[in-house]
Amino acid sequence: MKATLRRWWRQLTSMRTALVLLLFLAIAAVPGSLLPQRRLNIEQVRQYFAANPELAPTLDKLWLFDVYAAPWFAAIYLLLFTSLIGCLIPRLRTHLTALRTPPPDAPARMTMLPQHRALDTTTTVDAAKAGLRKAGYRVAVHETNGRATVAGEKGYAREAGNLLFHFSMMLLLVGVAYGSIFGWHGNRILVAGEDAAFCNSLQQYDEYGLGAGIDATSLPPFCLQLNDFEAKFAEDGQPTTFLADVLYSEDGSAPSEQYDLRVNHPLDLDGASVFLLGHGYAPVISYTDRYGVTQTSTTAFLPEDMSLVSNGAAVFPDANIDPETGERDPDSQVAFEGLFIPNAPEQPPYTTSISPAADNPRLLLIAYRGDTGLDDGQPRSVYSVDVNQIESGELEIVETEQKFLAPGESVELDDGSYVTFEGFKPYATLQVREDPGELLVLVAAILMLGGLMPGLIVKRRRVWVRVGDEGTEVGGLTRNEYEGFAEEFDRLADEINEAGTARDTIGSKA
Incomplete structure (x- = not known):
């Protein structure tokens, strides 16, 4: 048994095995370059799911949208780390002996x-x-x-450079592991306005991830509010300026400090960094039910292409409550699916947007009535109507006039109620991330370059x-x-x- 373990250890700690594992690590990182990653841009992941509804869930089960947090990726770099230690320690000992000889x-x-x-x-x-x-x-x-x-x-600088390069690679692996264990991230769509401000807690994020060494109580207590968002585009629709006017506070109080958040210019808050990933529009939709009660929904619509043509939903589970009895009929709840076009052409068909700028916004709404499924306590997406409720017949489509509404226009439903497109608000897609291993990774990368030169030249x-x-x-x-x-x-x-x-x-x- 000892001989077998010794043989396997000798095989694992050979330079050939280390090179093979390094190749495997490089190959394993390829999906992280080809597919959108949740840690980097949750919006692109959502768009990929919308464009590939059958393939995306399978890829997600394989952790291909979270490659660097995947168990199989961790297994490869842990094996590589072990192999490097077993390989480099004897080489370092031999090098030091050679220097003294x-x-x-x-x-x-x-x-x-x-x-x-x-x-x-x-x-x-x-x-x-x-x-x-x-x-x-x-x-x-x-x-x-x-x-x-x-x-x-x-x-001798050649071997010293080789050793520095490989030990720096070990330091890089340590930095990645340390950042994964003690780091965290959260993604949030932040609609403009004081009512949409949020403070840093897990419940406030659309998607989040915590390292094994982090819990919800250790998050820094900052708050954020989006005042306005400025976006400028070139003639071909490519963005030239993204500027989010945000207010923030670092002690959990109401946001009061101003900051211009730009792409690649994050806001640093108590060790965490707030990155601007993108933006979109949140239509303001009001619904006046059969009893004359008006409710308003401001929900972010998710872009489906570069022109920011977006899909979304507005759900009114408290609609049509009888004012005399105060009772709510669960089968009289109302929901709307919508298609938002920022800059619609002057003449139909309204199938695309002239540009991503909201110069001529239009909104198409499809109405549903019945049980929205929100009363069963199960978490559901706020960006779409529950497909299961529609397929089961508990939520049925309402025959209404199908037209693209301009801001201020309304459509009447069959029961006398009506829905109005009040306008829209911009939103910013933010990612909050803390990675304590960044400095180690940076130092390791610099040392790797420093060790590579003598290793190649001397x-x-x-x-x-x-x-x-x-x-x-x-x-x-x-x-x-x-x-x-x-x-x-x-x-x-x-x-x-x-x-x-x-x-x-x-x-x-x-």
Whole structure:
């Protein structure tokens, strides 16, 4: 059993296994680049679900919209982390030992070396040492059979760079894991207006995720309110300016501090960052029931294309309450599905928007009457009418005039009630995120680049200068493939030869 475990451990901690796991990690990260991720942009995930209603749930079960939080992704980088530790610790120990060990003696027959040269002069050990040290070599002197050999070696920065790169990769994995455990994020569609302001609690988010080391009580107590939203678009519909005018407070009180929230310019609040991801429109819809009671709904409609043509719903579960008895008939609840076009063309068909700017807004509403299903206590989407209630017949469509309403226009239902398109409010799609591992990841990325350069550029090589009465010979070899070593060796040999020539000249003059 011990032999089997030792064999598996040796296999796991080999450099080949580490490289394979690194390849698997890169492949596993590909879906995070190709598919929208909830941590980055929940709006794009919603749009993907709307465009691919059959495929998206299957992908979601495989965690492909939360790739970096997926169990299979965590398993890969934990195995990679373990493999790197088992691989790098012995390499570090070997490298430190090599740094403390003097360069070895030359082989007995230096003519067997890839580079060899017999000099015309006889140099000294001190001159050879000085020449090698000037070229950046570590130097050691060996005495063999009455002849002195000066051994020089350099290029240890290559292995140091490799070790720095791989240890930085481990630090990066630690940063990712630390951020995943102690980080959190939440996504919120924030409609303009004081009534839509929210404070930082899980119940206020449309979607959220907490790390294993975070609970709901540890969230910072800030509040946010959207005053207005400014969006400018180019002629082709591409956004040129997104500016959210927000108010905030960091102590849980009513928002009072102003901030211009822009894309890539987040608002920092007590360790968390508020990012602007996008925007849209929330139509203001009022419904006056058969008893003359008016209720108003302001609900965000979700964009279905780049022109911000949007779908949404307005539900009125408290409609048609008899004022004499105060009783509510659950089968008289009312809901509307709507299609909002920000800038409708002048003439039908109204199938698309001229631009994302709300210059000529129109709203098409489909009315339903019956049981909306909100009384059963089950959580339901606020962005659509419950399909199950429609399919079961508990919620039935109401025959009304189908037309696109301009702001202020109304449509009457068959029972004398009517619905009015009052106008719209802009909303901003926000993501609040705290990732305490960001600094570690940044430092790791910088160190990886710092270790990559010497690992690619520096070459390890050895040079020996053997000094004796018979003359001086120089030999060298590289520990890595290095095409320029022959030129470097010739240059170094010339310098040592010139030093010996100068010595002979001074000696002859003396």
